Amino acid sequence: MKKLIISIHDVTPYFLPELKVIFQELDQLKIKKYDLLIVPNWDKKYPINQNKEFVKLIKKHLTRDSRLVLHGYSHQSENKLHQKLNGIIGPSGAIEYVSVSEKEAEKRINDGLKIIKETFHVKPLGFVPPVWVMSMGMSKILKKYFAYYTTYFTIHYFSFKIRSATLCYTGGEIYLFDKLMLFLSSVRARFTRNKVVQLAIHPDDVRIGSFETEIKDLKSLLKRGWQLSLYEDFIK
Numbered sequence: 001m002k003k004l005i006i007s008i009h010d011v012t013p014y015f016l017p018e019l020k021v022i023f024q025e026l027d028q029l030k031i032k033k034y035d036l037l038i039v040p041n042w043d044k045k046y047p048i049n050q051n052k053e054f055v056k057l058i059k060k061h062l063t064r065d066s067r068l069v070l071h072g073y074s075h076q077s078e079n080k081l082h083q084k085l086n087g088i089i090g091p092s093g094a095i096e097y098v099s100v101s102e103k104e105a106e107k108r109i110n111d112g113l114k115i116i117k118e119t120f121h122v123k124p125l126g127f128v129p130p131v132w133v134m135s136m137g138m139s140k141i142l143k144k145y146f147a148y149y150t151t152y153f154t155i156h157y158f159s160f161k162i163r164s165a166t167l168c169y170t171g172g173e174i175y176l177f178d179k180l181m182l183f184l185s186s187v188r189a190r191f192t193r194n195k196v197v198q199l200a201i202h203p204d205d206v207r208i209g210s211f212e213t214e215i216k217d218l219k220s221l222l223k224r225g226w227q228l229s230l231y232e233d234f235i236k
């Protein structure tokens, strides 16, 4: 059976209007099974516990079928060059877990888990680094806290891994990248040979207008018998 993991990225009060659109569509399709990739304090300006409407929206969609997954802490790189090149060579301003030391990275994981626990009373079992990029040493740190983490083509469960293409419909609000990602993902949705595929829904997709195509691909995958799953369904 082919498995489809819906991962909703960049779950933060910063994207509250776009998240409402995403949830409205999924509610309408009666889809409840998805992983919510939460960013505890976007840009260090949007802590999740400070926006009541956001907390209410997420609590409503945090059911027995859905899970919270830690997705960075601030989702921003601390590196000046990354910031400067952001939007020129891809979303470099978001590679948070390359720009900080391992000690700082671990502190951010602890801070993130703490604020999530206080706000939603759950502990995420997984980690997805912003833009799927992190430094080499991160894996051994993540092993202490999580049951899995993901990169763009692989879900790592530490003792084993699953090859899994990601369908991503945004290139970081850079027109040509956006169009290229949309094209590649739509092709991949039709022809992938992977048995597990991740559909990455970004609030950006709503902003740049690729959300409709994405939902069309989602419906087509479901029609062809792909079965919705969560990352943690594969933990052995």
Ligand SMILES: [Zn+2]
Pocket: 009, 010, 071, 075, 130, 131
């Ligand atoms: Zn992200």
